[in-house]
Amino acid sequence: MASSSKTEQKKMLILKSSEEEEFEIEESIAVQSGTIKNMVEDDFTLIPLPNVDTETLIKIIKYMKKHGEKTKSNEKDIEEFDKEFVKKSFTELKELVLAANYLHITSLIDLLCQAFADRIKNKSVKAIREIFGIPNDFTPEEEAEVYEQHKWAHEEGKEHIDHSAY
Amino acid sequence: MDRGKKSGLAARNNRIYLDFKDIIRETALPFLPAKSLAKFRAVCRDWRLQISTPFFAHQQTLSCRSTSGFFLQNRGESPFLISVDTNSCGVPDPSLRFLPEPVDIKSSSNGLLCCQGREGDKAYYICNPVTKQWKKLPKSNANHGSDPAIVLLFEPSLLNFVAEYKIICAFPSTDFGEATEFEIYSSREDSWEVAGEICFGARKVVPKSGVHVNGVVYWMTPTSVLAFDLTKERSQFFRWYYNYGILGAFDGKLCNVYATGGSIRLNILANTHTNTMQMGSQTSMWLEKKTVVLDSKIVGDGAMSCSILHVDNNIMVVHSGERTFSYDFKSRATKLLSGRAGINYRCFPYVNSLISL
Numbered sequence: 001m002a003s004s005s006k007t008e009q010k011k012m013l014i015l016k017s018s019e020e021e022e023f024e025i026e027e028s029i030a031v032q033s034g035t036i037k038n039m040v041e042d043d044f045t046l047i048p049l050p051n052v053d054t055e056t057l058i059k060i061i062k063y064m065k066k067h068g069e070k071t072k073s074n075e076k077d078i079e080e081f082d083k084e085f086v087k088k089s090f091t092e093l094k095e096l097v098l099a100a101n102y103l104h105i106t107s108l109i110d111l112l113c114q115a116f117a118d119r120i121k122n123k124s125v126k127a128i129r130e131i132f133g134i135p136n137d138f139t140p141e142e143e144a145e146v147y148e149q150h151k152w153a154h155e156e157g158k159e160h161i162d163h164s165a166y
Numbered sequence: 167m168d169r170g171k172k173s174g175l176a177a178r179n180n181r182i183y184l185d186f187k188d189i190i191r192e193t194a195l196p197f198l199p200a201k202s203l204a205k206f207r208a209v210c211r212d213w214r215l216q217i218s219t220p221f222f223a224h225q226q227t228l229s230c231r232s233t234s235g236f237f238l239q240n241r242g243e244s245p246f247l248i249s250v251d252t253n254s255c256g257v258p259d260p261s262l263r264f265l266p267e268p269v270d271i272k273s274s275s276n277g278l279l280c281c282q283g284r285e286g287d288k289a290y291y292i293c294n295p296v297t298k299q300w301k302k303l304p305k306s307n308a309n310h311g312s313d314p315a316i317v318l319l320f321e322p323s324l325l326n327f328v329a330e331y332k333i334i335c336a337f338p339s340t341d342f343g344e345a346t347e348f349e350i351y352s353s354r355e356d357s358w359e360v361a362g363e364i365c366f367g368a369r370k371v372v373p374k375s376g377v378h379v380n381g382v383v384y385w386m387t388p389t390s391v392l393a394f395d396l397t398k399e400r401s402q403f404f405r406w407y408y409n410y411g412i413l414g415a416f417d418g419k420l421c422n423v424y425a426t427g428g429s430i431r432l433n434i435l436a437n438t439h440t441n442t443m444q445m446g447s448q449t450s451m452w453l454e455k456k457t458v459v460l461d462s463k464i465v466g467d468g469a470m471s472c473s474i475l476h477v478d479n480n481i482m483v484v485h486s487g488e489r490t491f492s493y494d495f496k497s498r499a500t501k502l503l504s505g506r507a508g509i510n511y512r513c514f515p516y517v518n519s520l521i522s523l
Contacts, residue, residue, distance in 0.1 A: 035182060094186055101189050102182045109193060114229075116190060117197035121254035125208045132187050134210050146208045152258040153204035 014046045015061070017054040022046075025061055029068035034104030052099045059085075059092075060099055063108055086115035090131075191216055196225035199234050199518035200296040201256040220327055223520035227277065227322045234518035236476065236483055237279065237295075238490065238504070238511050239271050247295075247516065248490065248503045255518040257295040264298040265291055271512065273318035273333070273376065277519030280318040280333055290351075292318075292331065292523060295516075299523040303333075306358045308349045310337045317376035317383050319396075322521065329521050330354055334383050336371045336392065339364060346371060348394055348401070365392065365401040374512050377413040379420045384413055391420075404451065414477035422452065423477045430474065430484070430493075432456040458493060460484065461500035465491055475513035483513050 011027040013036070030047075031037040039047050049057065066081050086093065093112055100108040120128060129136060138146065147154055184192070191213060195203065203226070207214040216222055234255035239245035247260035262269060262281065269281035269291060281291045293300035310316070320331035331353045339345040346369070348361040369387035376385045383394045390403045391413070411424025411431075420435040433452040460472070465486055472486035482493040483503065490507040493500050 097189055098186055101184055101193075104182055109189075110229075113189070113194035114197045116194040120194075121198055121202040122251070125205060128206060128209050132190060134187065134213075136209075137211050138208075142211075143208065146214060150204040150207060152256070153201050154208070 012045075013040065015057060016046065016048045017052055017057045018050050019054045021054045021057075023057065023061055025064070026068070029064050032064045032067060032105055032107075034106070035102065049099075049103070051102045053095070056092075056095045056099045059096060060103065060105070060108070064105070067107065082111055086111060090119070196222065196229040198226070199230055199255045200226070200520050201518060202254040203520070204296075220522060223522055224327045227519050227521045228324065230519055231276070231322075231517060233478065233481060233515045235516050236503070237271055237274065237514040237516050238475075238507055239514075240508055240511050241270065244268070245271050246506075250492075257518075258298065260295070262293065262295060265293060265300055266302075271514050272314065272316050274514035274516055275318040275320040275331065275378075276322060277517040277521045278318060278320050278329060278331060278523075279514065279516075280316065282314065290333070292353075294519070294521055294523055296518060297520060297522070301523050303351060304357060306335070306349055306351070308335075308337055308347065308358075308360050309340060310335050310349070313373040315371040315373040315376055315385055317378050317385075319378050319383075320521075322519070327522060329523055332396075334376075334394065334396070336376070336383075336385055336394065338370065342366070346392065346401070348399075350396075361399045363394070363399050363401050365394075365403070367403055369403060375413055377415055377420065379415045380418060382420075384420055386413055391422075412474050412477065416455065416477060416479055421455065421477060423474045423482065425472050425474060425484075428459060430458040430460070430472070430482070432458070432477065432482075456495070458482070460486075460491065460493060464500045464502060465489075473509060475511065476515055478515065485509060485511065 012024050013027050013030050015023045015025055015030065015036075017023070027040060031040060036047055052060070063085060066078060070078060088096070093115060097109065097112040097116070100112060120131070123131070128134070136143070195206070195213070195216060198206070203217050207217050233250065235247050235249035237245050237247050237260070244261035247257055249255040262279075265281065267283045267285060269283055271279055271281050272290075273280045277294060277296075279293050279295060281293065283289045283291070287305060289305070290303040291300050292303065314335050314337065316333055316335040318331060318333050320329055323330065333351040335349045336346050337349065339347045342364060344367065346365040348363060349358050350361060351358045369390055369392065371385040371387055371392055376383060381396050383396065385392045387403070390405050392401060392403055394401045411422055414421050414423060416432065416434055421432055422435075423430060423432045432455050434455045436451055436453045465472070467487070472484045474482065475485050475490065476483040480495060482495070484491045484493060485507055488508065489505050490503040490511075491500055492503050
């Protein structure tokens with residue numbers, strides 16, 4: 001039987017990373033993940049996460065713990081935490097957003113996507129294709145047309161456009 | 167190792183197994199400002215399609231909320247846009263030549279501009295400067311005067327793809343001497359309506375001073391602040407001790423910002439309930455919140471005498487010695503925005519949103 005939130009003993013879950021490492025976490029905090037919440041409703045207490053490696057899981061648990069203790073008074077504190085949280089390498093953020101999406105933690109997905117948006121907004125079209133491995137599937141005519149239709153977005157500030165892939 | 171991918175129809179339809187490219191395309195792109203998005207249509211066909219749908223415009227309107235720049239305009243001249251970051255934020259035609267006549271910008275809100283023509287009927291227009299969509303508003307019932315004191319109110323909403331907005335005008339009453347009346351345009355009704363409320367007292371509203379905070383619209387008069395509560399349709403004057411500077415919204419409260427000596431003071435209105443505000447109590451209603459000193463290395467001698475053009479939670483725009491500067495409250499950095507600006511310029515915060523009219 002699940003214990004009520006009024007009792008001293010909080011219900012704990014175990015999250016298991018793809019590398020088989022286990023982490024104990026309060027259920028009330030873990031259910032910020034929609035995926036975990038579904039499994040809890042199906043009576044799981046050991047949650048295997050074969051899509052999330054240990055390093056990433058540790059960061060995600062840290063995020064959920066911080067956001068699990070959200071009160072009216074610590075909003076600025078959480079804002080600071082979030083700001084620092086996204087100061088990671090592109091690869092780390094990529095692993096995090098894949099995991100956050102798999103775990104369905106909406107606030108974290110949004111936080112990470114905002115961070116990606118901030119990083120890519122100044123990149124050139126070519127750099128975007130390289131970063132995300134997107135092939136150019138336009139015909140030469142189509143490409144010319146799309147540039148022409150939005151010429152203003154490509155011309156101004158040309159000298160500041162960031163062509164680097166990362 | 168193939169991350170996050172399982173075979174099987176159920177898995178493919180399940181969003182938790184999206185790959186990185188899909189997550190970026192569906193969830194990160196809406197956070198981008200409109201200029202970056204216009205550029206990224208050229209990345210590939212999927213991105214071009216994603217970015218061009220009305221649903222995407224709706225998502226972007228909800229996700230991309232921060233101030234991207236400021237429209238500045240001197241009366242009689244064309245407006246121009248100063249971007250916070252010219253690469254990612256911008257509009258195809260900052261002088262708004264896509265409108266049917268030359269206009270003066272009167273108010274801005276979350277990506278929409280409210281402008282007024284200079285000739286004939288002096289019609290009002292609503293436009294989104296990045297999509298170049300515009301709409302001419304029906305004629306108002308009342309005479310708003312030669313320099314209408316208006317405020318545009320637009321909040322992106324989860325349920326509406328098309329913008330729902332209001333425009334409030336405080337105008338000198340023609341029926342009653344020395345009184346102010348209010349007329350409201352609602353996009354839902356597509357009509358103007360004069361409110362029943364009449365505010366007596368010989369206080370002329372300063373046209374460019376209007377600000378909206380939490381359902382109340384405030385304007386400056388030479389000796390007081392006029393508040394009009396939109397829900398109750400009730401108005402009230404209350405005194406303030408500095409009759410210069412500007413009004414703004416800071417931390418969800420009305421603020422008054424002015425330059426004095428070499429510094430800039432920001433005071434917030436502590437008492438937010440209009441029905442408990444007393445006419446007699448003056449300075450005790452305002453709390454000193456911040457004192458800012460601009461970086462004299464950037465501003466030069468102008469740090470001693472400047473006028474405030476705009477203030478919000480994140481940023482303050484200041485004019486000094488023919489130049490415009492921004493001050494960021496979080497980073498405390500002073501930055502030169504533009505070398506072209508005069509003291510009579512009006513400043514309108516702008517969000518690079520794809521909102522549909």
